[in-house]
C-alpha cells in the first residue's frame with residue numbers, strides 16, 4: 036500500500052515565523068502510525084516549494100527518512116507539480132491537511148489532487164479506523180460529534196484539527212533525514228497575481244439589529260439577558276415534573292435516544 | 304405684509320455729528336428693507352415634524368426617520384414585494400443549514416443589487432421563508448435524501464443547477480459541510496474558489512489569507528464561499544422567491560459507500576462545543592444521580608462555580624463568566640440560582656430548562672421551561688422515566 040503525505044510550510048500565528056503546519060503534521064503523524072501497523076506500507080512525503088526552507092526539517096524530525104521536494108518557484112501554483120508527481124507514484128492513500136497555514140490557504144489542494152487522481156475524498160478526517168481494500172475513516176463534525184465513513188481507495192483524506200496531536204520533532208532525526216530535490220515546472224498563478232494583498236484590519240460591522248422599536252428598546256434587546264418563554268410549573272409531583280421535562284426535550288429534539296445530527300449553530 | 308426693518312441703518316441715522324467718540328440721539332427713525340418681515344411662529348410650525356408622543360422640530364430640514372412611530376408601518380399595510388422580472392444576471396446561493404443561509408442572501412443581494420441581478424436560492428429543504436430572506440427565485444434541489452451524508456450527490460446536484468441557470472456568481476456557505484460541497488464543485492469545474500469571504504465592498508470580495516494576517520481582495524469572482532457571521536441578513540422589502548424548475552442530475556460515481564453517526568462520550572466534548580448540557584449547581588446534593596442522569600440523557604456535564612470550587616466537577620466544567628461561555632442548543636440547569644456571572648456564560652444558548660426550589664431565582668426567569676421542585680426528587684423520577692422509555696424502545 037502506497038501512502039503519500041502532502042506537507043506544506045506552516046506559519047506561526049503569533050510570530051509569523053515558518054514552522055511545520057499543524058494539520059499537515061497531524062496527517063504525517065497518522066501516516067507514520069500507518070507505516071508501522073499496515074503490512075507493506077510505503078510512505079512517500081511530498082512538498083512543493085523551496086527545498087532549502089529550514090522548517091521542512093521539522094517533518095523529518097518526526098521520524099520521516101526522506102522528504103521529496105518539488106522545486107516550484109515562490110508564488111507559482113504547486114498543484115500541477117504535485118499532480119504530475121502523484122500521478123507517477125499512484126498512491127492508494129493521500130493524507131493532507133484541511134487548510135494550509137501560509138499563502139492562500141483555500142483548502143483546494145486536496146480536492147484538486149483527488150480530481151486528478153480520480154480518487155474519493157472525505158473531508159475533516161480525525162482518524163482512520165480500518166484500512167484494507169477500502170478505508171473506514173472517522174470524520175469530525177461540529178459540536179464534537181463523529182461520523183464513520185467507509186470509502187473506496189484510492190482516497191484523499193484531509194485532516195482536521197480533531198486528529199491526534201503530532202509527535203515532537205527530534206533534532207538528530209531532523210539532521211539525518213534526507214531532502215530529495217525534484218525538478219518541477221513552475222506554472223505562474225495568474226489568479227493570485229490579480230489579487231491585491233493588504234494587511235488585514237478588522238472593521239466594525241453593522242449586523243442585523245432589532246429594528247423598528249425605540250432606541251431604548253433596541254438597547255435593551257442587545258444588552259439584557261434574554262428572558263425565557265416562561266413556562267413555569269410550581270410544585271409538581273416528581274413524576275409530573277419528569278414527564279414535562281421528557282416531553283419538552285423530545286419535542287425540541289434534544290432527546291431521540293438515538294444518534295442525532297447536531298443543530299446548525301445552537302441558536303434559535 | 305410689513306417689511307423687515309434695517310437696524311444698522313436706523314442706528315447710523317441716529318448718529319450725532321462731531322465729538323471725539325460717536326454719540327447717538329434718541330430720535331426714532333423708521334427704515335425699511337425690501338424683504339418681508341419674518342414670521343417665527345410660521346417657521347416653527349413648518350419645521351415641526353411631530354407633536355406627539357413628543358415634540359420634534361427639525362430646524363435644519365432633513366427629517367430623520369422616526370423610530371418611535373408606532374402607527375405608521377401598520378397603517379401602510381403589508382410591505383411591498385420587490386420583483387426583479389428581467390435580471391441582468393443571476394447570483395446562485397447554495398443553501399447550507401440555518402442562520403448562514405440568510406447571511407449568504409444578504410451578501411448575494413450586495414452583489415445583485417450593484418448590477419441589476421437576481422438572487423436565486425438552491426435548497427433541498429422547503430421549510431424556510433425565502434421571500435422574506437430576500438431571494439428572487441427558489442430552485443428546489445430534488446432527489447437528495449435529507450439528513451444523509453452524501454456530498455458527492457450533493458455536489459452533482461449543485462453542478463446541474465449551475466449548468467441550468469448559468470449564474471454569474473455562486474455563493475456557498477463556508478461551513479464544514481458547505482465548504483466541502485463548494486470545493487468539490489470548484490475542482491470539478493476547474494475554477495478558482497475564493498474561500499471564506501468576509502466582506503464585499505466596491506465590487507471587490509475580501510477574504511483573509513496568510514494565516515489571517517492579510518486581506519486578499521479581487522473583483523467578485525464566480526465561485527465564492529461566505530464565512531459564517533460575516534454578513535448582515537437582508538432587512539429590506541421581501542422579494543418574490545418565485546419557484547423555478549430544478550435541474551435533473553445524473554447519479555455519480557460513488558467513492559463514499561457508507562456513512563453513519565458514531566456514538567461519542569458526551570463528557571469528552573469541550574464545554575463550549577457541546578450541544579446539550581446538563582448543569583448542576585449548589586442545589587444538587589446527589590451527584591451519583593446527576594451522573595446517571597447525564598449518561599441517560601446523553602448530555603455533557605457542566606456546573607456553576609460553587610460546585611467546581613467544592614470539587615464535585617473538574618474546573619474545566621465550569622459554566623459562566625470566569626468559566627466557559629457555552630453555546631449549547633439546550634441547557635438543563637439543576638439547582639442553579641442564576642447569578643449574573645453564571646447567566647453571562649449562557650447568553651448564547653438556545654433553550655434553557657431549569658429545576659429550582661426557589662420560584663424567584665433568576666434562573667427560573669431565564670428558563671423556557673421552569674420547574675419549581677426539589678432536584679433530588681426530580682432526578683430519580685426522570686431517570687426512572689428515561690430507563691423505562693429506553694427499554695420499550697429496544
Ligand SMILES: Cc1cc2nc3c(=O)[nH]c(=O)nc-3n(C[C@H](O)[C@H](O)[C@H](O)COP(=O)(O)OP(=O)(O)OC[C@H]3O[C@@H](n4cnc5c(N)ncnc54)[C@H](O)[C@@H]3O)c2cc1C
Nearest residue numbers: 584585586607608623624625626638639640642660661678
Ligand atoms: C468575579 C466572580 C466571577 C464569578 N464567575 C462565575 C462563573 O463563571 N460561573 C458561575 O457559575 N459562578 C460564578 N461566580 C459565582 C456566582 O456569583 C454565584 O456565586 C454562583 O453562580 C452560584 O452558584 P449556584 O447557583 O450553584 O449556587 P447558589 O447561589 O447557592 O444557588 C443554589 C440554588 O439552588 C436552589 N436549590 C437549593 N436546594 C435545592 C434543591 N434541593 N433542589 C433544587 N434547587 C435547589 C436554590 O434555591 C438556589 O437558587 C462568580 C463570582 C464572582 C464574584
Ligand SMILES: Nc1ncnc2c1ncn2[C@@H]1O[C@H](COP(=O)(O)O)[C@@H](O)[C@H]1O
Nearest residue numbers: 041083131132134135140141142143144
Ligand atoms: N506546496 C505544497 N506542497 C505540499 N502540499 C501542499 C502544498 N500546498 C498545500 N498542500 C497540502 O494541501 C493542504 C491544503 O492546502 P491549501 O489548499 O493550500 O489550503 C495542506 O494542508 C497540505 O497538506
